[in-house]
Amino acid sequence: MGVMSQVPTDLTRIVLPSSLLEAIARAGYYPDLVADIIRAAVGEEEVISHLVHQETTFDQESVRRHITALVTTSTRLVIAHADDFPDDETSREDVATATTECIPLRAVRGVMLTHVVPTPSEYVPGSLGRELTLTVGWGTVSRVDLLPAVCADPSCDADHGYEGTIAADDISLRISAEAEGSGALDAAVTFARDLSARVGV
Numbered sequence: 001m002g003v004m005s006q007v008p009t010d011l012t013r014i015v016l017p018s019s020l021l022e023a024i025a026r027a028g029y030y031p032d033l034v035a036d037i038i039r040a041a042v043g044e045e046e047v048i049s050h051l052v053h054q055e056t057t058f059d060q061e062s063v064r065r066h067i068t069a070l071v072t073t074s075t076r077l078v079i080a081h082a083d084d085f086p087d088d089e090t091s092r093e094d095v096a097t098a099t100t101e102c103i104p105l106r107a108v109r110g111v112m113l114t115h116v117v118p119t120p121s122e123y124v125p126g127s128l129g130r131e132l133t134l135t136v137g138w139g140t141v142s143r144v145d146l147l148p149a150v151c152a153d154p155s156c157d158a159d160h161g162y163e164g165t166i167a168a169d170d171i172s173l174r175i176s177a178e179a180e181g182s183g184a185l186d187a188a189v190t191f192a193r194d195l196s197a198r199v200g201v
Helices: 018-027 031-042 182-198
Strands: 049-058 063-072 076-084 096-104 110-116 131-148 162-176
Touching (some): 018 031, 018 049, 049 182, 063 162, 110 182, 162 182
Antiparallel strands (some): 110 131
């Protein structure tokens, strides 16, 4: 007889807004799992705003689905991400990974919206284009990419040390009206406006 796993009682009592649950269900990526990882991260705090973004990527060997949910409470930005993760090449069992990160709102350093506007000479006021990228930066972790420094002389074999770049931690979501509908763009703009108004407060 198999062992039935049970969701912890305290997790089942956490209520998420119906609009968030509906957005997760529309995305269609294991909605029960995604909702539960958000419940576990949010806890008893009230969800104030949210944005759910689903994306499918293709490569030569596989199709991978991703879902990212951005959720704000009165004190935190919660980022939940889940995607397909093959256990190993010989396994036929589907495996998903699900990660959450909680960032204090006071630590969010910037909210950036990049609008892509085709034929700007024919821009319709109020439309804001048909595609945008939402980027949220918080700088909790910085990534340093180092490479050996080189000079312009191809025959030089001297040690020139290292050069590199430092990139702050952030997340970017690309949203297209053609792929996801105008409602997705409106939701992204609304979420960005709400988050912008509350960061650093």
